Amino acid sequence: MDNLSTTEENYIKTIYHLQQSDANVGTNEVAAKLNTKAASVTDMLKKLNAKQILNYEKYKGFSLSDEGQKIALGIVRKHRLWEFFLVEKLNFRWDEVHTIAEELEHISSGLLVERLDSFLGHPKFDPHGDPIPDSNGKIEVQPQINLVDLPIGSSAKVSAVGSQSSELLELLTHKNIAIGTSISVIRKFSFDNSLEIETNASIPFTISRELALALFVTLLKEN
Amino acid sequence: MDNLSTTEENYIKTIYHLQQSDANVGTNEVAAKLNTKAASVTDMLKKLNAKQILNYEKYKGFSLSDEGQKIALGIVRKHRLWEFFLVEKLNFRWDEVHTIAEELEHISSGLLVERLDSFLGHPKFDPHGDPIPDSNGKIEVQPQINLVDLPIGSSAKVSAVGSQSSELLELLTHKNIAIGTSISVIRKFSFDNSLEIETNASIPFTISRELALALFVTLLKEN
DNA sequence: ATAATATTTTAGGCAAATCTAAATTATTAT
């Protein structure tokens, strides 16, 4: 069943991610993500279809099969565990780890993944707040919303970031916001859509809509 | 200068290892190690020659250039650091790590290697006792001899094993011999070339020539 | 020294993954 090339794995992972947010994914989108061309995607679709990894009818669309989904989750699991390792054990910043994890996620040993998971203490989330699937491919979907949608007055905890850029990290570091930080929105300004927020014990300050869009939060139950 | 494929790296590493023990390495030997054919080796020799990674004249032979040597040592460094990581942090046995490290050694990030090295405490030897090159490619060659060549009466410490097989590990575990164990040879029996030895504080026992050949030791200075 | 043997190289092809350009099918807009 297994024995997939790195290339095949990358297609599977990419299709998985794209189909998470958008039901109707096409060859062009996949091609864009993989820096290749639609024609190459078609070739791979036929190949993965033959391997039962996806359901594909030409001109009509494609989606991961159950088997494909399982493979994708395995790759995501490896990627996020390695990212956790890089940040927690090797002192990388979270804006540095994606590219390295992109290579590490293709190391094949299943035993390695399980040992790594134990060594890291079975982490549930990667350094960007994204959930790490367990060894059965089960992924914990926590109810999270974008900070711009957080109602005024409610308290929430930053649970994930929507970008892995150094620029975002720089700004978050400056504003003392990290994953786990408590936030409540005090006011919204319609002129520029900026938000007045309050974190932990600090005095209130303002953030841009761009920043708010890059932050995902989970609601804290009110006392 | 860089940007080598995994395949190219494997050729470089293989040529490096073969040329360590044997000056006159040919295409057939390389092919055997890489499970390929001599003709394929020739193709790669031409390619690596063009990249200045080895000095090659057709029909006359080949050897790694200085650049090639440096690349090889970098790969060996990564391989051995990862093996150390797998054994020390993830509780693998030393007979399990080679194949996994064979994949990990091709992860490209230089920063990763240096961080890993720090995290592991700059180990000097891998779990099989082989020296880990430093970041400049310097490799510490400790004077070590085969146990069969250890003179009767002299004390020595097991410094490396000559095979990574589970069978060897099984036997060594049973006999309570590991890297670091002190050994002295008490007698040699010419009938079957077996050796009577003494380790640490135990009572003397006998080992086969096969086992002795798989053990490398460093002499301890006499008091 | 030369014949037999071994080693290495060339020639010509194959499979994977990619590309461009052209053809086919689907979607959208009028």
Add this chain to the structure above:
DNA sequence: ATAATAATTTAGATTTGCCTAAAATATTAT
């Protein structure tokens, strides 16, 4: 409903790494 546009697929090449079979060179044994 059909023409224009967009998306997808096919056709035919390219590159990398590999193969087999045959040719070229080196080594060895007499």
